[in-house]
Amino acid sequence: xxxxxxxxxxxxxxxxxxxxxxxxxxxxxxxxxxxxxxxxxxxxxxxxxxxxxxxxxxxxxxxxxxxxxxxxxxxxx
Amino acid sequence: xxxxxxxxxxxxxxxxxxxxxxxxxxxxxxxxxxxxxxxxxxxxxxxxxxxxxxxxxxxxxxxxxxxxxxxxxxxxxxxxxxxxxxxxxxxxxxxxxxxxxxxxxxxxxxxxxxxxxxxxxxxxxxxxxxxxxxxxxxxxxxxxxxxxxxxxxxxxx
Numbered sequence: 001x002x003x004x005x006x007x008x009x010x011x012x013x014x015x016x017x018x019x020x021x022x023x024x025x026x027x028x029x030x031x032x033x034x035x036x037x038x039x040x041x042x043x044x045x046x047x048x049x050x051x052x053x054x055x056x057x058x059x060x061x062x063x064x065x066x067x068x069x070x071x072x073x074x075x076x077x
Numbered sequence: 078x079x080x081x082x083x084x085x086x087x088x089x090x091x092x093x094x095x096x097x098x099x100x101x102x103x104x105x106x107x108x109x110x111x112x113x114x115x116x117x118x119x120x121x122x123x124x125x126x127x128x129x130x131x132x133x134x135x136x137x138x139x140x141x142x143x144x145x146x147x148x149x150x151x152x153x154x155x156x157x158x159x160x161x162x163x164x165x166x167x168x169x170x171x172x173x174x175x176x177x178x179x180x181x182x183x184x185x186x187x188x189x190x191x192x193x194x195x196x197x198x199x200x201x202x203x204x205x206x207x208x209x210x211x212x213x214x215x216x217x218x219x220x221x222x223x224x225x226x227x228x229x230x231x232x233x234x
Contacts, residue, residue, distance in 0.1 A: 006141060006211060007139055007211035008211075008223035008224060050141075050144060050209075053144050072211065072223070072224065073206075074205065074208055074209060075205070075210070075224035076140075076145075076180075076211070076212065077180065077181050077201060077212075
């Protein structure tokens with residue numbers, strides 16, 4: 001899977017990176033990334049996740065070729 | 078009248094929700110007049126030179142553009158469903174935005190002012206809090222800070 005992160009998450013991760021590990025769903029991905037980078041745990045907890053330009057829930061089953069976008073809380077305006 | 082309304086709706090649909098270049102507030106306003114609208118409300122969110130005691134140099138906006146465009150279109154559609162609007166348009170900047178420049182504009186037109194004001198507040202509130210757009214503040218002391226715009230946060234309308 002490919003991961004793309006936005007805004008403040010770029011201070012914690014590369015903007016785009018590959019993960020070849022077997023991670024079954026979004027909840028597991030969130031836990032894995034939080035363990036990898038404990039400084040990002042708080043922001044990951046309140047982030048939204050999207051695949052193919054659609055938001056997905058924590059139980060979304062990740063497919064190997066998915067690109068998963070991780071969005072911190074919006075701050076437009 | 079029907080032809081007139083149709084052409085105005087088409088113009089509304091053609092206004093891109095995101096822009097990497099300065100927003101033309103006057104040109105957008107010129108497109109928001111409607112023969113059945115007695116009220117036009119224009120909100121321009123502009124970059125101020127201070128935030129929470131720090132001097133701001135400029136802002137930079139990042140977006141997931143495909144999702145932001147889709148979400149802003151949905152918000153506009155929801156506003157049309159909730160209020161009898163003649164025109165509703167919104168446009169948000171991306172990239173570097175200088176002090177005094179417009180970061181976001183929302184224009185609503187309706188027969189009477191009440192609906193235009195309410196719908197305008199609804200649209201800007203949802204864009205700020207839901208659309209996949211993020212602000213990074215760059216301060217005059219060289220530091221920067223992501224987000225942090227949300228001192229308002231009244232309950233969602």
